[in-house]
Amino acid sequence: MSGETGLRERKKQRMYRTISETAISLFLQRGFDEVSVADVAAAAEVSKPTLFRYFAAKEDLALHRFADQEDESARVVRDRTAVEPPLEALRRHFLDGLERHDPVTGLNDDAEVLAFHRLLYGTPSLVARLFAYIGRSEDALARALAEAAPAEAVPEGTAPGGSGAVGITARLAAGQIIAVQRILAQENWRRVETGATAWGAQPDAVAAADRAFTMLRSGLTPYA
CATH class of the missing domain: 1.10.357 (Tetracycline Repressor; domain 2)
Incomplete structure (x- = not known):
């Protein structure tokens, strides 16, 4: 069970990184206010409900880089x-x-x-x-x-x-x-x-x- 738990946690962390880095790339290209949550979800190939399960607010998409600090x-x-x-x-x-x-x-x-x-x-x-x-x-x-x-x-x-x-x-x-x-x-x-x-x-x-x-x-x- 511990191996399965570890695998799920690694997959979860990869999803955090993927969504966050996708969002940051869009923010840098177009500006934070010009990118919607829907834009990020589409680019990351996830649904909006899935995105909000990982990130409570749009700002957290950018600030995830600080999460482990x-x-x-x-x-x-x-x-x-x-x-x-x-x-x-x-x-x-x-x-x-x-x-x-x-x-x-x-x-x-x-x-x-x-x-x-x-x-x-x-x-x-x-x-x-x-x-x-x-x-x-x-x-x-x-x-x-x-x-x-x-x-x-x-x-x-x-x-x-x-x-x-x-x-x-x-x-x-x-x-x-x-x-x-x-x-x-x-x-x-x-x-x-x-x-x-x-x-x-x-x-x-x-x-x-x-x-x-x-x-x-x-x-x-x-x-x-």
């Missing part, structure tokens, strides 16, 4: 070694992304990646939907930080636990970390968008990331 920061915190502070693990992960020119860091000058970023940041409904993804990333990271910080390291009255809830300290920390990552990525994208190459912009991007995480470290002592 919603809990990426949380995974970094949970997968770190026991001796590595959460904030250092996140800094290291972001710097590794810059080294790989991961599109999530904004430091990527591939023409298709740049076109997707223009589509994303140039479409108000996509920007609005993106903030829902960011909110879920914050929630996931807050839970991971709450698990990671020793209770004695958190000021009294703001403990990460408390009746199963995530405390204000972890939530504030997660919000600041996710905001820093977002701002760094947007700044990197703006540099590349205005003509810099990814390699040429990398030294400044690394310096900015180091500066940002140094600023975080000075304020988020339970996680530093």
